[in-house]
Amino acid sequence: MTVIRDSRVDEPPPRLRPGGTAPAASTGADFDEIYHAHFRSLTIQLTAYxxxxxxxxxxxxxxxxxxxxRWSRVSRYDDPVAWIRRVAWNLAASRWRRLRTAQHFLRRQREEHVPGPSPDRVAxxxxxxxxxAPQRRAVVLHYLADLSVSQIAQQEEVPEGTVKSWLHRGRAALAAQLAVTSEVKHHD
Known part of the structure; x- marks a missing residue:
């Protein structure tokens, strides 16, 4: 993404982070670097979700x-990518709710959307x-985004034990689901 910047606009002085340290200097180039470094991985995460x-x-x-x-503010966060990830996940959740509402409406109208099959991906x-949803988010963030249990706990605002439970249950459920799918494929 090429970003056009107006060189006449001065950045406000950086605010201190908790603990009294000043953040690294923040420029439009920082945004470009973060965009290029993280767009693909965030897209993979959201695609899985x-x-x-x-x-x-x-x-x-x-x-x-x-x-x-909001870059002048977001760039001062300890982890701007976490903020961007959280916004993307929130947008996905909102879109998911809107889609569910639309699907309920279509069902009431006796119209049913049937997605085309593509074996492993569909499975x-x-x-x-x-x-x-919490287990799905935990599995995607842990295995596709390579976030640690503590990072997921922080993002989801839950204790680490809860994330570990979500991951355990999510893996078990996925294994069971995929085993059933595999058995059905082999019997056909």
Whole structure:
């Protein structure tokens, strides 16, 4: 993403972080670097959560647009990427709720949307969709985003033990779902 900056606009002086240390100097180049370094990985995470690449790209792009609009503030956070990730996940959750509402409406209208099959991807997406949302988020963030249990706990604002429980239950449920899917494929 090429960002056009107006050199006449001065950045406000940086605020101190908790603990009294000043953040590293923040420029538009920092935004470009973060964008190029993290757009792909965030898109992969959201694709696994949403099940659709183009939708994930739109969500991540929107999160980066929101970060750019607030970059003078966001760049001072200890971890600006965590803020961008959180915005993208919140956008995904909002979109998910809107989609669910639309699907309920379509069912009431006796119209049913049937996605086209694509074997392994459909199996994994279906298995992920069966997980409760907190378990699905934990599995995607841990295994695709390579976030630690403590990072997920911080993002989700829950104790680490809760994240460990979500991961354990999520893995067990995925294994069971995918084993059933594999058995069905071999019997056909």
């Amino acid at each position: 949403c099940g659709e690449l183009t939708q994930a790209q739109e969500l991540v792009q929107e999160a980066f647009c929101r970060a750019y609009a 994994l997406t279906a298995a992920l969709a069966q997980l409760p």
